[in-house]
Amino acid sequence: MADVAVIDYGVGNLLSVSRALLHCGATVEVTDDPARILNARRVVLPGVGAFAYGMDALQARRLVDVVHEVSRRGTPLLGICLGMQMLMDTSAEFGETAGLGLITGRVVPVPERATDGEPQKIPHIGWNGLAPASTPAAWSGTLLDGIAPGESVYFVHSFMAQPEDDAHRLADCLYGGVAVSAVIRNLNVMGCQFHPEKSGEVGLRVLKNFLRP
């Protein structure tokens, strides 16, 4: 039994996530086998690209129910980038598409204008600092344990998750003054919009926190 099953549904750069987890000392299995996913101590749902394509790819491999079961069993589940967005109820990318519904809320486009009305570049690509979400920072014991507000991580995305319940929002980043959900969680279900596997030492810290017993 591997420490972490990385779900292989044909989307994204699974190699980088796996290597980063290995670097953090975990045994890793990249798999689309439901039994192996359900047996793993932890599960990562990676992903890059379009929401509907990602959901279709999960459906095609009959993995939607598997992810639900992972969540129901209380196994730590980490969605990364598109994988985090798919945790939500629905996405507005190319019409309204249903997601996994593990965290209440929608996925909407990153606003094309900053809060001062100036146009800003989409996708949001690059390093950006983590900020506590609306509630005061309570990062200890979470994915962000040991990380200070303002430390930067690497984002590449055009859409963003908007959890309805503020309690599910752990950290944001500000893009043109707009608060973008960077880390979300609902009990054992966690998501980060940025790529921890591409975010240097801070990103590795996030993964180590995910691996912690």
Place this chain on the structure above:
Amino acid sequence: MRQTRIIARLDVKGTNLIKGVHLEGLRIIGKPHDHAKLYYEQGADELIYMDCVASLYGRNSLGDIVQQTAQDVFIPMTVGGGVRSVDDAMRLLRCGADKVAVNTAAVADPRLITEIARRFGSQCMVLSVEAKRIGPGRWEAFTDNGREATGLDVIEWAKRGAALGAGEILLTSVDQEGTRKGFDVALVGAVTAEVSVPVIASGGMGTPAHMEEVVRHGQADAVAMADILHYKRATMADIRGAALQAGIPVRTFDRG
């Protein structure tokens, strides 16, 4: 203001890290992976690997180096030089690249830009443009390390590339490259004014102050540098410090 990305550019020939002037007269610097790891540890925001002779010989041999680097370097990697097809791009991504940079093959068939963007997302498709000044406010796009003229106007080509799906433009000034005399700020400014995707300024960074010029006056979204790092003329920390002092936001990097 967004954080400006500081990118270490590693030009590779065979298994060696090399550096030239105006993309020619290449000198061996060392092993690519050693330098990649050093720059990562010093706080580079991204890496670019460019196979300098790939399109000349019709190959891309970077796979092994990329694979090795992906073991212990955890920042985004752009890989280019000799990417001629979606399959070539796929191969590099499988080795651990996050984005592919395409020049020669995109000039030969611009549909490749769209094909790569459709398959992997435009964030993955970097259009590499080698620009030579041909008159006041005019630059021509070149391929094969500035050897082959294309007849394409750089600004028009960059606009077209972005419209076709390129998510970023890697803009290398052949005139400035390897000279340590600073970026072609007018070139970068002319392109950033016309395209909405991020532009990486490349070629000419000789001192930390050159970064401020091209960001402030050229609106560069990211700066690529090679010589200044390879010859240890400045460390990443010097460059980061100079940027912050000049009021240019860059990634905070406190960890050792």
